[in-house]
Amino acid sequence: MFDVIVFFLKEGFLIFRKNWKQSFAVAFVIALIAQILLGFELSVEELKRKLDIALSEDEAVIWFEDESALKGLDVRKVFAPDEVRKMLGDLIGDIGDVALPRVALVKWREGLDRVEGIRAVYRDTAKRVFFSKLRQLFLKYALVFRILFIAVVMIIAFIQIRISVFAHATEIEIMRLVGATEWFIKWPFVFYAFFVAVTSILISVLMWMGVATAFDFSFVIPVKVLARVCVVILFSTFVSALLSV
Amino acid sequence: MSFPIIQFYNVSKVYTNGIVALSNISLSILSGEFVFVIGPAGAGKTTLVKLIYAEEKPTSGEVLVDGRDVSKLKKWEIAFLRRNIGVVFQDFKLIRDRTVFENVAFALRVCGFSENFVKKATEDALGRVDLLHKRGMYPDQLSGGEQQRVAIARAIVNKPSILLTDEPTGNLDPYVSEEILQLFEDLNKEGTTVVMVTHNAGIVNSRDYRVIALQDGIKTRDDGKGGYRYV
Numbered sequence: 430m431f432d433v434i435v436f437f438l439k440e441g442f443l444i445f446r447k448n449w450k451q452s453f454a455v456a457f458v459i460a461l462i463a464q465i466l467l468g469f470e471l472s473v474e475e476l477k478r479k480l481d482i483a484l485s486e487d488e489a490v491i492w493f494e495d496e497s498a499l500k501g502l503d504v505r506k507v508f509a510p511d512e513v514r515k516m517l518g519d520l521i522g523d524i525g526d527v528a529l530p531r532v533a534l535v536k537w538r539e540g541l542d543r544v545e546g547i548r549a550v551y552r553d554t555a556k557r558v559f560f561s562k563l564r565q566l567f568l569k570y571a572l573v574f575r576i577l578f579i580a581v582v583m584i585i586a587f588i589q590i591r592i593s594v595f596a597h598a599t600e601i602e603i604m605r606l607v608g609a610t611e612w613f614i615k616w617p618f619v620f621y622a623f624f625v626a627v628t629s630i631l632i633s634v635l636m637w638m639g640v641a642t643a644f645d646f647s648f649v650i651p652v653k654v655l656a657r658v659c660v661v662i663l664f665s666t667f668v669s670a671l672l673s674v
Numbered sequence: 675m676s677f678p679i680i681q682f683y684n685v686s687k688v689y690t691n692g693i694v695a696l697s698n699i700s701l702s703i704l705s706g707e708f709v710f711v712i713g714p715a716g717a718g719k720t721t722l723v724k725l726i727y728a729e730e731k732p733t734s735g736e737v738l739v740d741g742r743d744v745s746k747l748k749k750w751e752i753a754f755l756r757r758n759i760g761v762v763f764q765d766f767k768l769i770r771d772r773t774v775f776e777n778v779a780f781a782l783r784v785c786g787f788s789e790n791f792v793k794k795a796t797e798d799a800l801g802r803v804d805l806l807h808k809r810g811m812y813p814d815q816l817s818g819g820e821q822q823r824v825a826i827a828r829a830i831v832n833k834p835s836i837l838l839t840d841e842p843t844g845n846l847d848p849y850v851s852e853e854i855l856q857l858f859e860d861l862n863k864e865g866t867t868v869v870m871v872t873h874n875a876g877i878v879n880s881r882d883y884r885v886i887a888l889q890d891g892i893k894t895r896d897d898g899k900g901g902y903r904y905v
Contacts, residue, residue, distance in 0.1 A: 432789045447771070599769055600780075606727070606767075607832065608757035609784035610750050 441620025498546025
């Protein structure tokens with residue numbers, strides 16, 4: 430098995446070396462596209478973060494019986510009885526000397542209405558629904574963009590691998606002639622695609638470092654985002670190789 | 675003990691462009707036989723060879739190799755069938771940017787053999803064709819006869835039971851052609867079935883082997899003992 434993997438690696442590298450100019454050109458184009466994806470992924474992360482903050486800052490007004498109900502809650506404000514009386518008066522008119530419950534503004538969390546001692550929970554759900562919908566919509570479009578990116582990388586890699594396949598027609602003919610299975614014929618090209626992908630990732634990293642150095646950017650690209658871009662490049666080229674031979 | 679290793683039953687082959695390459699061919703080749711296939715250009719000789727190693731499928735009829743109908747084989751089964759068939763062509767089909775050793779070893783490596791086995795078997799095969807001393811050279815540094823011997827080494831490195839040769843001496847001078855033929859004869863004496871497609875009347879006439887003649891896709895002759903004539 431080890432010998433077979435070494436053989437695939439060698440053959441993949443030979444294909445890369447034989448067409449090194451084209452291979453580098455394709456890797457460079459993929460790296461350029463990766464910059465667009467990286468910028469997009471960074472925007473996605475930033476917007477997601479802001480939306481998550483907006484959602485996490487969602488607040489609720491609770492009516493409670495005594496202070497023990499507030500235990501464990503993120504209390505933003507406890508209203509004084511006079512304040513409550515004034516607010517209700519503004520809403521429904523004079524309420525006289527009716528005994529009022531205690532009122533507090535707390536950070537929203539799931540299950541708040543089931544906390545012992547809390548009689549009622551009131552929230553501005555419209556804001557939450559808006560941000561949730563915005564987040565869902567945004568992620569949906571982000572997914573479409575990623576699929577589009579994968580498709581573009583796949584098409585570029587597919588064309589390049591097909592060219593390599595034609596350039597290695599003799600080798601493929603001999604492989605078939607001597608009894609190599611179709612899978613065995615595919616794998617050198619899969620490894621070739623892997624080398625192209627790794628080259629494009631290296632070029633991408635150099636570009637990111639170059640940009641960061643040139644503009645003295647203080648931000649650090651999150652590893653998660655980098656990993657996502659790399660996985661997309663590897664996945665796209667891998668699938669292209671499987672489809673193109 | 676000989677047994678039919680290649681059998682054609684009413685085999686016809688019509689290409690998609692309408693050309694009839696073979697028409698209703700029936701024949702049987704025994705294991706260990708040496709057979710010449712002769713005929714003018716376009717007679718269907720190469721198609722006959724292609725049908726044996728399953729490069730083409732018959733339009734009608736059955737081609738059995740080692741008792742198995744090749745047209746019914748799946749792709750992976752064809753791959754395994756070909757490991758038992760060596761093929762040698764007129765144009766050698768060598769990889770120009772690989773050494774003699776690499777060209778021969780390639781045939782084993784693509785079948786997934788271990789590197790130890792590849793090294794030993796390749797050296798054995800190159801020894802058989804007397805080219806071990808040129809293992810590090812590239813095809814373009816060799817003469818035509820040497821290149822053909824490399825192709826033969828590649829064809830026999832897997833120790834196939836059938837050796838198909840399609841005009842193997844077409845690009846070679848008479849002296850080298852005779853050398854190549856002797857190599858095939860040695861392999862045949864060891865039990866390999868050899869099917870040799872040729873235009874070379876001198877070679878056919880020099881031996882008393884079975885001759886199958888084709889013309890316009892029809893078998894015109896199947897004689898147990900030699901002679902180069904179409905009918």
